[in-house]
């Protein structure tokens with residue numbers, strides 16, 4: 001069975017009533033026959049049937065052993081970091097998601113050090129691994145300049161050095177419709193399901209998927225101990241959204257490809273750089289072709305007039321692209337990283353990561369692409 005069919009068929013009707021839509025088990029506790037004798041559910045922090053269904057769906061999408069649903073993407077990042085102990089080290093992609101960077105700063109206080117490296121350089125990434133390295137942390141594509149790292153190669157080489165190293169891939173920007181890191185040798189996948197999985201900008205959610213049962217047990221223990229679980233209603237919203245994942249991501253990727261090609265043509269007038277893995281001049285275009293099904297729904301570009309003012313003019317004059325943080329929803333969004341998502345990143349770090357003053361990020365929705373191009377075109381005038 002093909003993936004699109006499998007996803008839909010895996011959303012089973014309720015065995016009790018035949019309801020074709022997943023029931024929302026809005027309950028905190030469950031009646032037991034005698035102490036410890038129950039139907040597999042005793043308390044919703046530990047387990048909930050609606051959450052179980054979501055976790056099974058994402059496990060299937062990512063070819064994993066099992067998954068865990070959390071109240072946000074960062075709650076799932078936090079659970080993975082709790083696998084570590086004092087003096088453990090992490091080798092991480094240098095333009096890691098800002099919230100993850102902030103969290104790693106907190107863990108630094110507990111004696112867990114992170115070495116940041118440009119993971120598009122696989123050899124350099126491997127050379128940063130030490131005896132204390134426990135995790136290799138990748139994001140691909142990254143935010144906002146869409147750098148792509150070779151997940152398969154880095155996973156293999158890391159494990160050649162030490163089979164116990166866990167390779168973590170934050171798969172938020174790609175989504176399982178585009179790439180499946182567990183099949184490329186990674187051990188843990190993280191999703192901010194807030195973005196493409198839920199897909200409608202109406203829920204905050206996080207998912208972890210693993211391929212090893214012992215690792216699942218460890219993370220399940222951490223989740224139950226810390227308690228940042230996803231509520232039944234938000235599980236339902238994510239299940240509702242996920243059903244159109246393949247449709248949305250395919251359309252969003254097509255839209256992004258067309259808008260990127262349009263922006264590319266504008267490089268002889270007002271546009272300076274266009275960052276999109278689908279463009280043949282993108283630095284990691286060939287790796288993108290190797291490990292992705294589509295090139296994704298996010299584009300970044302900078303202006304010839306590289307000032308905050310000129311970028312602000314563009315992001316406030318689009319009509320269809322709404323000015324907002326976040327990404328992956330059905331509605332197209334525009335954002336100015338320097339003054340929004342990356343406002344707290346020090347200027348030098350920001351410029352080093354290629355986040356110029358005028359850099360603008362687009363998250364393509366599912367609208368008609370001609371309308372979207374017209375909107376961007378008029379905003380550049």
Ligand SMILES: *Cc1c(COP(=O)(O)O)cnc(C)c1O
Pocket residue numbers: 072073074075097099100139143170172173191192193194195204205206
């Ligand atoms: C948004 C995001 C997160 C954090 O997820 P939340 O649901 O906002 O907590 C983590 N990683 C990436 C790549 C993200 O884009």
